[in-house]
Amino acid sequence: MTVINPMSSEAGTTLSPVRVFFDQVRTASEYVIIPLLALAVTCILFSGLLLILGQSPVDFFELLWRGGFGTPFSWQNTLTRSSPLILTALCVAIPAQLGLVIIGGEGALVLGGFMAAITALPFLGWAPPAVVLSVMAIAGVTTGAVWIGVVGALRYYRGINETISSLLMFYIAIAIMNFFVEGAFKDLANPNKPSTKSIGDANMIGKIPGMDVHWGFVVGIAVAVILWVLMNRTTFGFAARITGGNIRAAKAQGLPVGLLMISACAIAGGCAGLAGFFEVAAIQGKANASLAAGYGFTGILVAFLARQNALAAVPFAILLGGIAAAGGLIQRRMGLPDATVNVLTGLMFVVLLVSETLYGRIPLFKPRES
Amino acid sequence: MTDKTMPAVGLETVGMTKIFGSLVALEDASIRVAPGTMHALLGENGAGKSTLVKCIMGFYQPTRGKIIVDGVEEIVRNPRDAMKLKLGMVYQHFTLVPSLTAAENLVISRPDCPSIVNWTAELANLEAFLDRMPFKVPLRTPVSSLSAGEKQKLEILKQLYLDRRFLILDEPTSVLTPGEADEILGLLRDMTRAGELTILMITHKFREVNAYCDEVSVLRRGKYVGSGKVSDLTTDEMAHMMIGDTKLRERSARVEQGADRTVLELSALFASDDEGLPAIASVDLKVKAGEIVGIAGVSGNGQSELVEVLSGQRDLDDGRIFINGQPFEPTRQHMDKFKVFGLPEEPLKNATAPRLSVAENMAMRSFDKPPISQNGWWLSPRPMKAKARELIAQYRVKTPGPDTPIQNLSGGNVQRAVLARELSGDVEVLIVANPCFGLDFASVADIRAQIIEQRNSGAAVLLVSEDLDEILELSDRVAVMSEGHITYVSPIGETDRNTIGHAMAGGH
Ligand SMILES: Nc1ncnc2c1ncn2[C@@H]1O[C@H](COP(=O)(O)OP(=O)(O)OP(=O)(O)O)[C@@H](O)[C@H]1O
Ligand SMILES: [Mg+2]
Numbered sequence: 001m002t003v004i005n006p007m008s009s010e011a012g013t014t015l016s017p018v019r020v021f022f023d024q025v026r027t028a029s030e031y032v033i034i035p036l037l038a039l040a041v042t043c044i045l046f047s048g049l050l051l052i053l054g055q056s057p058v059d060f061f062e063l064l065w066r067g068g069f070g071t072p073f074s075w076q077n078t079l080t081r082s083s084p085l086i087l088t089a090l091c092v093a094i095p096a097q098l099g100l101v102i103i104g105g106e107g108a109l110v111l112g113g114f115m116a117a118i119t120a121l122p123f124l125g126w127a128p129p130a131v132v133l134s135v136m137a138i139a140g141v142t143t144g145a146v147w148i149g150v151v152g153a154l155r156y157y158r159g160i161n162e163t164i165s166s167l168l169m170f171y172i173a174i175a176i177m178n179f180f181v182e183g184a185f186k187d188l189a190n191p192n193k194p195s196t197k198s199i200g201d202a203n204m205i206g207k208i209p210g211m212d213v214h215w216g217f218v219v220g221i222a223v224a225v226i227l228w229v230l231m232n233r234t235t236f237g238f239a240a241r242i243t244g245g246n247i248r249a250a251k252a253q254g255l256p257v258g259l260l261m262i263s264a265c266a267i268a269g270g271c272a273g274l275a276g277f278f279e280v281a282a283i284q285g286k287a288n289a290s291l292a293a294g295y296g297f298t299g300i301l302v303a304f305l306a307r308q309n310a311l312a313a314v315p316f317a318i319l320l321g322g323i324a325a326a327g328g329l330i331q332r333r334m335g336l337p338d339a340t341v342n343v344l345t346g347l348m349f350v351v352l353l354v355s356e357t358l359y360g361r362i363p364l365f366k367p368r369e370s
Numbered sequence: 371m372t373d374k375t376m377p378a379v380g381l382e383t384v385g386m387t388k389i390f391g392s393l394v395a396l397e398d399a400s401i402r403v404a405p406g407t408m409h410a411l412l413g414e415n416g417a418g419k420s421t422l423v424k425c426i427m428g429f430y431q432p433t434r435g436k437i438i439v440d441g442v443e444e445i446v447r448n449p450r451d452a453m454k455l456k457l458g459m460v461y462q463h464f465t466l467v468p469s470l471t472a473a474e475n476l477v478i479s480r481p482d483c484p485s486i487v488n489w490t491a492e493l494a495n496l497e498a499f500l501d502r503m504p505f506k507v508p509l510r511t512p513v514s515s516l517s518a519g520e521k522q523k524l525e526i527l528k529q530l531y532l533d534r535r536f537l538i539l540d541e542p543t544s545v546l547t548p549g550e551a552d553e554i555l556g557l558l559r560d561m562t563r564a565g566e567l568t569i570l571m572i573t574h575k576f577r578e579v580n581a582y583c584d585e586v587s588v589l590r591r592g593k594y595v596g597s598g599k600v601s602d603l604t605t606d607e608m609a610h611m612m613i614g615d616t617k618l619r620e621r622s623a624r625v626e627q628g629a630d631r632t633v634l635e636l637s638a639l640f641a642s643d644d645e646g647l648p649a650i651a652s653v654d655l656k657v658k659a660g661e662i663v664g665i666a667g668v669s670g671n672g673q674s675e676l677v678e679v680l681s682g683q684r685d686l687d688d689g690r691i692f693i694n695g696q697p698f699e700p701t702r703q704h705m706d707k708f709k710v711f712g713l714p715e716e717p718l719k720n721a722t723a724p725r726l727s728v729a730e731n732m733a734m735r736s737f738d739k740p741p742i743s744q745n746g747w748w749l750s751p752r753p754m755k756a757k758a759r760e761l762i763a764q765y766r767v768k769t770p771g772p773d774t775p776i777q778n779l780s781g782g783n784v785q786r787a788v789l790a791r792e793l794s795g796d797v798e799v800l801i802v803a804n805p806c807f808g809l810d811f812a813s814v815a816d817i818r819a820q821i822i823e824q825r826n827s828g829a830a831v832l833l834v835s836e837d838l839d840e841i842l843e844l845s846d847r848v849a850v851m852s853e854g855h856i857t858y859v860s861p862i863g864e865t866d867r868n869t870i871g872h873a874m875a876g877g878h
Contacts, residue, residue: 023391235738235747242734245723252681252712252721253734254702 030359035305038355042348049343055334063333064341067326074325076212080283081295082321083213084109086220087275088299089306089313090227091148091268095162096308097231098244098264102151104166105272106296107173108144112273113280114177116140117196117287118185120203129203136199137277144273145266147173152265156258162265174292181288195288205282216278221314223271228310230267240264272296294342298324301349320345376565379440379456379536380405381426386435388421390778393770395421396432399594401587403536405440406565408558410579410600411572412612413589414810415782416768419572422589423538427459428452439536453481458534460525462541462781462808468514472507472524476531499531504557518669519550526554530567539571541781543578544808547668547836555582574810576605588612609811619815622822624846627660632695633830634799639689641679649675650854653689657799657830662821664845665834665856668874672854673834674715677803680832681712683720693799702738709798711735713805717788722776729758729772732791765790781808789817797824803834818844838867838874850874 047057068078091105119139123132151169154160178194187197205214231237243250243260250257275295280287298320305319306312327341381403388396396418403409413419425432428446437444439455446452452459466475477483477492496509505523513521522542529537537558543551559582561567573579579586579600587597588611595611634657643649650672657663667673678684680691682700691698693708704710714720722731733754738746741753758772767786769779776784785808792800802821806814821844825831835841841848848865850858850873858873 233749233751235743235749238730238733238737238749241726241730242723245726246719248683248719249721249723249734251683251700252714254682254700254705256701 031307034355034358035307035352037358038352039348041355042344042351045351046344046347049347053336055336059334060330060336063330064323064326067329068322073212074322077325078318078322079211079213079217080321081324082317083216083220084275084279084295085299085302085317085321086217086224086313087271087278088296089302089317090224090299090310091144091272091296092300092303093306093308093310093313094227094231094268094271095148095152095261095264096244096303097237098240098261099247100152100155100261100265101163102148102166102265102268103163103300104148104151104168104170104173104296105268105299106292106294107166107170108147108269108272109276109279109296110170110177110291111147111173111276112140112144112269113276113284113291114180114196114287115143115273116277117199117280118180120199121185121197124197124200124203132199132203133205133281136281137274140273140277140280141270142273144276145270148269148272149262149266151269152262153258155265156261170296177287177291178289187286193288195286198285199281200285203281204285205278214278214282216275216282219274219278220317223274224310224314227267227271231310236260236263272299298345301345301352304349304352376406377535378405378562378565378568380568381440381457381536381570382438383422383426384436384438386422386425386437387433388418388425388430389433391770395592396425396589397592399435399589399592401594401597403568403570403587404585405568406562407584408562408569408571408582410583410586411570411589412574412579412586412608414591414612415786415808415813416780417589417612417810418592419589420540420780421592423459423540423570423572426452427457427538450481453532453534456533456535457538458529458532458536459538459540460522460529460542462544464521464525464545466513466521466524466528469512471510471512472516473509475513475524476528479528479532481532496531500527503527503530504560505554517550518545519547519554522546522550523554526558535566536568536570539569541572541574541808543573543575551578552581558582574808574814576608576811579608580605590614612810613812616812618812619819621815622819622826624822625660625826627658627826627828631659632656633659633693634832635692635695636680637690637692639676639679639691640687641675641684642687643675648854650679653851653854653856655832655849655856655859657832659798659830660825660828661846662825662831662833662844663847663849664841665832665849665851666838666841666870666874667836667851669836671851673836673851674803675854676851677712677714677801677834680801681714681720706739709796710801711792711795711797711799712801713789713792713803714801715804715807717784718777718781721788722784724777725775727773728762728767728769728776728779728787729755731776732758732761732772732787735791735795761787761790761794764794782810782813785809785817786813789820793820793824797827797829800824800829800831801834802831804836805833806837806840838870841870842867852876 050057050060067074069075088105088109091108092102095102116136116139120132120136123135147169148166151162151166154165155162181196182194185196186194207214208218231240239255240260242253242255243257247257276291279291284290302313302316302320305316323341323345327338330336330340331338384400386396386399399422411419421430424430426437428448428451437446444455473493473496476496477487500506505527507516507520507524507527513524516524522545555578558569562569571583583600585597585599586603586608588595588608590612636653636655639650639653641650653676655663665673675684679686680700698704698708718724733742736742737749743749755772762769762772765786767790768783776787779787805817809817821831833844845862847859847861848870849856850870852874
């Protein structure tokens with residue numbers, strides 16, 4: 001047995017450190033190349049679909065580029081859409097470190113946004129915007145945290161599958177919001193589309209200087225960085241990863257497994273609630289049915305593309321934000337339905353899940369054997 | 371070697387080499403297994419035994435080397451190729467579907483299993499097949515309710531049903547009682563003698579080699595060191611081939627402990643198994659400082675549940691645990707305060723996160739304390755790795771490095787890594803369960819010496835083991851567990867193997 005190890009006293013065939021380094025780079029590149037490969041396969045399959053419909057794939061991807069990334073305007077549209085996606089992706093990625101699959105982030109987003117909108121009401125008109133926004137943010141984050149935290153608690157104490165319960169709780173969240181928006185909190189000034197009362201332009205979150213993108217994007221990136229650090233550089237994150245790696249071992253180490261699960265879910269829900277807050281405070285100004293725009297579900301896709309890595313969620317959120325942003329342009333120019341881009345993202349998800357089976361199977365990425 | 375009058379298959383490897391990254395796991399191993407023999411493959415933990423057989427079975431692609439089956443060079447690219455050559459393997463862990471019956475497991479394992487199964491016909495076929503076999507298992511019972519011995523028989527039957535004529539067994543008896551092991555190995559030997567089967571068996575038990583095997587081949591640190599007829603070799607010679615001139619760890623002398631201080635006290639413990647049925651009932655036991663209390667018993671009488679309760683993996687239904695007279699809960703704070711450590715059985719399943727690195731697994735006990743975390747929440751990777759390097763060297767864990775996922779280590783080295791983590795500090799209470807499962811004799815000596823050392827330095831040790839020899843060798847007091855109760859307790863000097871065996875069998 002020959003080991004490269006400064007401690008090892010055994011002599012034998014040693015490989016140069018440079019080669020070992022390149023070996024590591026090559027092995028690590030698997031995690032970049034396989035998702036890219038999955039994206040390429042998606043494009044090819046989708047092109048086939050377009051050809052069947054008698055449409056030109058070249059036109060489609062050209063428009064996709066233009067609508068998502070080609071112009072400063074489209075970039076702003078893309079970044080605006082990617083900001084909730086970063087946060088909803090974190091809602092999936094953080095519990096995933098503990099082996100929990102949460103797919104109901106949309107519910108936390110909707111309820112977080114709704115609670116943010118209605119807690120603002122008593123403060124409107126007299127409190128300065130900073131106070132209104134702070135109260136709203138706290139309400140949104142707390143609501144989301146409790147909502148998904150409950151999912152974690154149900155899982156730990158009652159053994160209820162977190163994937164199913166988070167999905168079912170999404171439907172409950174929608175029902176709760178609709179109940180109040182069409183009832184007690186309905187703004188009578190706006191009879192066509194039931195909404196809560198607007199928080200008013202003065203209280204809206206501003207744009208990043210020089211861009212038509214609200215601050216939610218910057219906050220999203222900051223949260224992603226903070227959570228990456230939390231999961232990788234703190235004792236909480238380490239304990240969480242032990243729990244995700246083997247819950248029996250975590251228990252044998254006396255780790256508070258239940259608390260870890262519930263906290264991770266609460267953090268996740270807080271992210272989705274924050275996304276809801278930004279949708280209300282930076283885009284809509286009020287809560288209504290359009291809060292459920294599917295960001296929570298697209299976030300699942302982002303998290304899987306990013307392999308549940310908080311930092312990698314950012315670029316993939318931008319990618320999917322761009323695809324969504326191009327939807328309108330494609331609809332107008334090619335006469336395809338608005339949902340066409342949803343087909344593209346759906347296809348991407350399926351291909352991506354299939355590509356998961358490729359890890360460790362491609363010889364190119366395997367550690368060198370001789 | 372192409373004498374095709376017998377169905378048994380012979381196999382030879384030539385210059386097998388397997389390199390993982392920078393680690394040479396197997397170097398130029400050439401072994402020759404004659405048809406119709408029972409051949410033992412020996413070697414220390416991490417010697418490359420599993421790697422060699424995985425190369426034969428096509429699970430790993432050897433870096434270099436050839437496989438010769440019945441005198442013809444063959445290329446085995448994957449397990450399917452191995453199957454075509456009638457090579458089969460039984461793993462250390464079970465691969466049966468627990469909810470299906472034995473018959474269903476056999477039929478679905480067939481590569482040509484039809485989409486619609488005619489069960490009447492299949493069952494008739496299976497009965498006929500079983501009639502020809504020396505082993506019997508109940509065909510219509512779900513596998514989950516079979517005993518370990520029956521499951522292992524079924525695993526072997528499955529291979530025979532699939533008409534494999536060269537069987538590799540990777541530590542086949544580690545899950546069996548000595549009685550079950552004798553029965554199965556005896557029957558297999560008869561089949562090899564009859565020329566129906568060839569067996570290559572990895573084992574750490576010299577007793578089985580001497581009693582059942584015809585020939586041995588030995589690997590040391592990935593290299594082939596030699597082979598020979600079992601009848602020509604003594605156990606000492608085989609042991610010497612395995613470890614070379616390395617000195618065995620001396621058995622630590624037992625230092626008499628004057629202290630008469632009870633450290634661990636279990637008081638009327640009740641707990642249920644996974645199905646909610648009572649698993650342990652009114653268990654009372656005291657362990658003093660500097661004492662090893664061995665719990666003997668036939669497996670499945672509540673021992674694993676007891677260990678799980680003590681290590682926090684299972685909730686108590688009733689009862690209390692005291693350490694030094696104070697109530698103990700298996701939380702991290704209490705484990706640190708009372709210095710409670712554990713070596714659970716099957717460490718990969720119970721004590722490690724398999725995908726995390728060796729360094730991370732070794733830090734599980736200390737990650738929230740200096741030097742890894744100065745303030746309790748910020749984690750510094752550098753001291754974590756430094757500590758791991760130190761432990762790897764001190765406990766001689768064979769690993770490519772601290773960053774390797776622990777699941778890539780050989781079974782014995784996973785055990786060592788856990789041992790390093792749990793015993794490197796100051797220990798007051800030590801809970802040990804079957805610590806020597808799957809370890810080579812040198813490691814067994816080493817681990818037993820470490821346990822005695824902990825005892826000598828004043829730790830209260832609770833040792834749960836299915837190996838009566840281990841209990842007799844290590845314990846100061848013996849307790850027997852039967853149907854969830856402690857039915858017999860005695861100082862080691864006042865009892866003997868027969869009395870304990872009688873208590874284990876349910877006699878009081
Ligand atoms: N997939 C892998 N990747 C990297 N290293 C590996 C891998 N599999 C095995 N090894 C290394 O190869 C060496 C030989 O391992 P192997 O499992 O063959 O040992 P073994 O002789 O079966 O030991 P044991 O008796 O403990 O089961 C070990 O040091 C192990 O760490
Ligand atoms: Mg092995």
